[in-house]
Amino acid sequence: xxxxxxxxxxxxxxxxxxxxxxxxxxxxxxxxxxxxxxxxxxxxxxxxxxxxxxxxxxxxxxxxxxxxxxxxxxxxxxxxxxxxxxxxxxxxxxxxxxxxxxxxxxxxxxxxxxxxxxxxxxxxxxxxxxxxxxxxxxxxxxxxxxxxxxxxxxxxxxxxxxxxxxxxxxxxxxxxxxxxxxxxxxxxxxxxxxxxxxxxxxxxxxxxxxxxxxxxxxxxxxxxxxxxxxxxx
Amino acid sequence: xxxxxxxxxxxxxxxxxxxxxxxxxxxxxxxxxxxxxxxxxxxxxxxxxxxxxxxxxxxxxxxxxxxxxxxxxxxxxxxxxxxxxxxxxxxxxxxxxxxxxxxxxxxxxxxxxxxxxxxxxxxxxxxxxxxxxxxxxxxxxxxxxxxxxxxxxxxxxxxxxxxxxxxxxxxxxxxxxxxxxxxxxxxxxxxxxxxxxxxxxxxxxxxxxxxxxxxxxxxxxxxxxxxxxxxxxxxxxxxxxxxxxxxxxxxxxxxxxxxxxxxxxxxxxxxxxxxxxxxxxxxxxx
Numbered sequence: 001x002x003x004x005x006x007x008x009x010x011x012x013x014x015x016x017x018x019x020x021x022x023x024x025x026x027x028x029x030x031x032x033x034x035x036x037x038x039x040x041x042x043x044x045x046x047x048x049x050x051x052x053x054x055x056x057x058x059x060x061x062x063x064x065x066x067x068x069x070x071x072x073x074x075x076x077x078x079x080x081x082x083x084x085x086x087x088x089x090x091x092x093x094x095x096x097x098x099x100x101x102x103x104x105x106x107x108x109x110x111x112x113x114x115x116x117x118x119x120x121x122x123x124x125x126x127x128x129x130x131x132x133x134x135x136x137x138x139x140x141x142x143x144x145x146x147x148x149x150x151x152x153x154x155x156x157x158x159x160x161x162x163x164x165x166x167x168x169x170x171x172x173x174x175x176x177x178x179x180x181x182x183x184x185x186x187x188x189x190x191x192x193x194x195x196x197x198x199x200x201x202x203x204x205x206x207x208x209x210x211x212x213x214x215x216x217x218x219x220x221x222x223x224x225x226x227x228x229x230x231x232x233x
Numbered sequence: 234x235x236x237x238x239x240x241x242x243x244x245x246x247x248x249x250x251x252x253x254x255x256x257x258x259x260x261x262x263x264x265x266x267x268x269x270x271x272x273x274x275x276x277x278x279x280x281x282x283x284x285x286x287x288x289x290x291x292x293x294x295x296x297x298x299x300x301x302x303x304x305x306x307x308x309x310x311x312x313x314x315x316x317x318x319x320x321x322x323x324x325x326x327x328x329x330x331x332x333x334x335x336x337x338x339x340x341x342x343x344x345x346x347x348x349x350x351x352x353x354x355x356x357x358x359x360x361x362x363x364x365x366x367x368x369x370x371x372x373x374x375x376x377x378x379x380x381x382x383x384x385x386x387x388x389x390x391x392x393x394x395x396x397x398x399x400x401x402x403x404x405x406x407x408x409x410x411x412x413x414x415x416x417x418x419x420x421x422x423x424x425x426x427x428x429x430x431x432x433x434x435x436x437x438x439x440x441x442x443x444x445x446x447x448x449x450x451x452x453x454x455x456x457x458x459x460x461x462x463x464x465x466x467x468x469x470x471x472x473x474x475x476x477x478x479x480x481x482x483x484x485x486x487x488x489x490x491x492x493x494x495x496x497x498x499x500x501x502x503x504x505x506x507x508x509x510x511x512x513x514x515x516x517x518x519x
Contacts, residue, residue: 142395142419143388144473145466175469177476207289207489208255211297211311212248 010060010067022068029061097125104133113140128158135167144175234333234394234429235277238421240493241500249493251311255297256288257281259313262302263323264354266315267361272354275330279425282497283398283418284322287405290414292488293318321365321405324358328369331355336373364404372397385448387470391426398422417481417498424474424502431467432509434459456513471506478502 011018014028036057039050100123107116117137123130135150151168158164206212240253260281265273288295295313302310313319334348359366375393384390402418403410430445434456437444446459446467453459460467478498482491 138388141388141392142416142423142477143386143392145470146386146388148469174473174476177472177479205294205489206248206252207285207493208248208252208295208297208313211255212251 010063013056013060014064025061025064029057032057097123097127101129101133108133108136108140113137128154128161128164131157132164132167139171144171147171148175234425235279235329237425237428237432237505238279238282238497239501239505240496241504244500245496246492249496251297252295252493253281253285255311255313256285256295256319258302258310259295259315259319260284260323260326262312263315263319264327267320267323268327268354268357271350272327272330272358275327275351275354277326277330280322280326280329283325283402283421284319286417286494287318287322287402289487289489289491289494290402290485291318291406291409294489318405321362321401324362324365325369325401327351327354327358328366332369332373336377339377365401368397368400368404372400380443383443383448385445387427387430387445387449390445391423394426395419395422398425411485413481413485416477417485420474420477420481421498424471424478424506427470427474428506428509431456431459432512460510460513475503 011020014025014032016025016028020028033054036050036054040047040054042050100119104116104119104123107113107119116133120130120133120137131150131154135147135154138144138147138150148168148171151164151171154161154164155168240250245253257276257278261273261276264276287293293316295316297311297313299309300312301307302312331348331351331354334351338348372393376390379390379393396419398421399415399419402414406414434444434446436442438447438454446463447453449466450459450463453462482495482498487494
């Protein structure tokens with residue numbers, strides 16, 4: 001089989017055209033993958049060719065998928081801008097979205113993060129508020145970086161909104177957090193100075209108790225004895 | 234993925250060193266008792282630290298006795314008496330070792346000796362604590378899926394391991410688990426995953442294996458370049474981890490003094506991070 005992959009585009013490798021639907025592409029991918037997965041164990045060049053083809057098919061499929069995803073998001077964002085212009089006509093939709101957003105907000109506050117995420121995924125329209133809510137969910141999931149990305153999108157869509165800006169600044173502070181306290185080296189000493197005046201601090205119990213606290217003395221005693229021995233020569 | 238959690242020795246109190254070593258030995262013995270002698274080789278300081286942290290948060294004191302053991306037959310050492318928490322930590326340790334060995338197996342395609350070593354121990358741990366095994370199986374499944382999808386989101390791919398650590402803490406602490414304890418363990422897990430990914434960047438590149446930073450910044454060919462060109466993105470991820478660890482340590486309720494906890498979380502972890510980052514910068518100098 002001649003392997004002139006460089007001349008073929010992604011669609012040709014899969015044997016489909018740019019006009020094919022997502023399902024058709026997926027179907028072709030599955031078939032080819034199954035075929036080459038088996039063939040790559042053939043002896044000699046046939047096996048090698050199949051392995052190469054398998055890789056090419058994988059790459060082509062993922063490239064097509066990303067391409068199509070980007071195209072889809074572009075389309076949906078176009079739709080959004082179109083919708084935003086004639087705002088009065090689509091008032092009803094905005095309202096229903098607002099209700100959805102409020103519901104998501106309520107779920108987040110109730111701590112039902114997974115449900116909130118599900119609800120948010122169902123919203124068709126992705127306005128600035130959508131990205132803000134997604135950011136909140138990410139924050140609750142402790143996903144700092146993803147949260148930042150969503151807030152950035154929300155801010156570009158609605159630069160005038162103070163809420164987004166405020167959350168973003170707060171988050172940036174966390175991400176720029178410098179652990180001065182530990183690197184400058186005085187966290188423990190500062191604390192000792194604080195507790196020095198207290199007679200008894202319930203949180204200053206030593207775990208493990210006496211053996212831990214005595215160990216230093218034992219070490220010292222041990223050391224002293226050894227030293228004595230050494231000097232008694 | 235193990236061995237990154239260390240103490241910052243110059244600032245470690247002698248009493249805490251004793252405590253840490255006692256817990257280490259205790260964990261070793263617990264593993265031996267629970268999962269057999271072979272599994273003792275998998276012992277890590279990471280899980281030892283989790284055990285100390287859990288004891289403190291659960292208000293469970295440890296008793297230290299002087300005992301001999303196989304690897305230290307002559308001098309008797311302080312060894313903490315085994316209890317439920319250290320037994321659960323022991324089970325976690327063995328289960329994680331087994332999964333890690335399996336993971337290496339799927340990555341490289343070669344069955345490693347390690348998985349055979351831990352298989353028996355894993356079975357015994359699974360029998361005693363099926364809950365821990367279930368958690369680990371679920372999260373490792375998630376992790377494999379994310380890695381297969383070649384995601385470029387650090388938060389996402391670090392999530393399963395972080396959640397595993399957090400869920401384990403909630404499982405052990407039971408009623409005393411709070412949001413703060415969850416957070417501490419979540420970010421410990423996250424840090425371990427991230428630092429491992431940075432540390433293995435060159436190795437993964439060479440072997441053409443999945444690495445989240447390689448997917449996030451496909452133009453980088455070496456770890457050195459990663460730190461030089463995308464250092465800020467990497468640092469901001471790590472900084473947020475430090476921030477939350479500090480917040481967690483400040484807010485969580487500790488029943489004993491937290492000198493050792495602070496040493497590890499607030500000093501050891503940043504220090505270890507620096508060491509990993511410097512590794513790349515140093516190579517450049519030479």
